[in-house]
Amino acid sequence: MSKKLKILMSGGGTGGHIFPAIAIADEIRKRFPDAEFLFIGANGKMEMEKVPQAGYNIVGLNIAGFDRGNLLKNLGLPFKLVSSWAKARKTIKEFKPDFAVGTGGFASGPALFVASNLGVPIFVQEQNSLPGKTNIFLSKKAKTVFTAYPNMEKFFNGTKTLFLGNPIRENIITDLIDPASAKKQLALDPNKLTVLSVGGSLGSRTLNNAWKENLDPFLAKDYQLIWQTGKTDYKNILTETEDQKSRNLQIVEFIKNMVVAYSAADVIVSRAGAIAISELAVAQKPVLLVPFPFAAEDHQTKNALTLVEKNAARMVKDTEMRDKFWNTLMEICENEVVRKEMSENLNFFAKPNAAEEIVNEILSAVNIKS
Known part of the structure; x- marks a missing residue:
């Protein structure tokens, strides 16, 4: 490739969302050592610490989920959504990624939705046998959904769904x-x-x-x-x-x-x-x-x-x-x-080659040769 590859990643809140995103990024970086990565996470969540530790840049959105335990805390939610949307849009327009990968969590919703609206191809990786709401929502716009369990097509609105497993520690x-x-x-x-x-x-x-x-x-x-x-x-x-x-x-x-x-x-x-x-x-x-x-x-x-x-x-x-x-x-x-x-x-x-196979599919879908 003549131009440097740029990849947007988003996933967080728990290690279950963060580490698959890092594993996918690591696999891409193996093939394209000069590729540029940008993660989008949620301020105050563990991705803001774990992603830089893995050697990647991250931008934090001021976003949180609906709090069922304390309804008063939800009063600021519309403002948080609007400000997160605006920051994600500005960040993605400046970064100009070739594609985006989301692994679930609060921040990946606005990040990948905005990316898709800006014409960036998006991909979703779902770790659980019952998908999270963010990934179900994003699947409508995704090129492919990668799952860790079989027979999950029913959750993902007819989007191409592949059972390739969860990327794990090498x-x-x-x-x-x-x-x-x-x-x-x-x-x-x-x-x-x-x-x-x-x-x-x-x-x-x-x-x-x-x-x-x-x-x-x-x-x-x-x-x-x-x-x-x-x-x-x-x-x-x-x-x-x-x-x-x-x-x-x-x-x-x-x-x-x-x-x-x-x-x-x-x-x-x-x-x-x-x-x-x-x-x-x-x-x-x-x-x-x-x-x-x-x-x-x-x-x-x-x-x-x-x-x-x-x-x-x-x-x-x-x-x-x-x-x-x-x-x-x-x-x-x-x-x-x-x-x-x-x-x-x-x-x-057992899917020991999950990261490798997911990256193969992504690169094939966006017509990039490694």
Whole structure:
């Protein structure tokens, strides 16, 4: 290409929207090292920190969603929408992108809608099995919608829809190692069944309480547990489990090297966020999903059910943890055939080349050769 490629990206509010956008940008930058990128985010949201950390420029819009908990806060919403629209329009007219990619979140609505009205081709990437309202709205103007789950055409108004998966961290794809080596790295016994429990970067009180209630019988089975507690509960859990100190138990606030943890695990207990599920599918480890019940429109439960229907996971709801957590976990841990089936069925959702394939489709749609 003679002229420098310019790409507009927008997605934010949560890591589930931000990291796929960064992964797509990274893949484009691999092919066009001199390409110019501009992200549009929402002021005060985590993208304003994470995007610059990944090496990209970002402009913030003063926008927020409808607050159902405090209706008075919504009085300024029309003003915020108008000012965001105006700032997005000015920014995009000055930047003149060749195309725009949106991954959901407050800011991607005005950013991509304005881009489309200015004649910029737009593309949408949806991470969940129940699409967000912003992406449904934008799909009417999009050239293509990329999804992480099959059979989602019904949500997207007849727009071309491709099931290509969620872009995930590259090292999850390239650096997985055999379980015995990973267990040795973590000073665990390579011959013992190992469960990894992850509740997201902040941890999960639901999972933490479940482990506190079931830790004695679990350790009595001579299984090993890597328990990521999150920051809030970490110190209390260390104090409360002092009497249960065991070589089979590793309690950590945050897991820096997720690749080794995934590799060491024979079974994983996790929330059902979109990116977590995409990583778990690539790791292909049997998983017990406990969806976060307060996610927007309960999309984590929808994500989990999509896997359960294909016998690729088991699910226990927050409200059922006392009754069902232990039995469901043991059904997986104590049955190698069940574990093998679940691992094999997860392969359907494993899309390690998602970023690459999404970028191939985008470049083909806008007739740019890499």
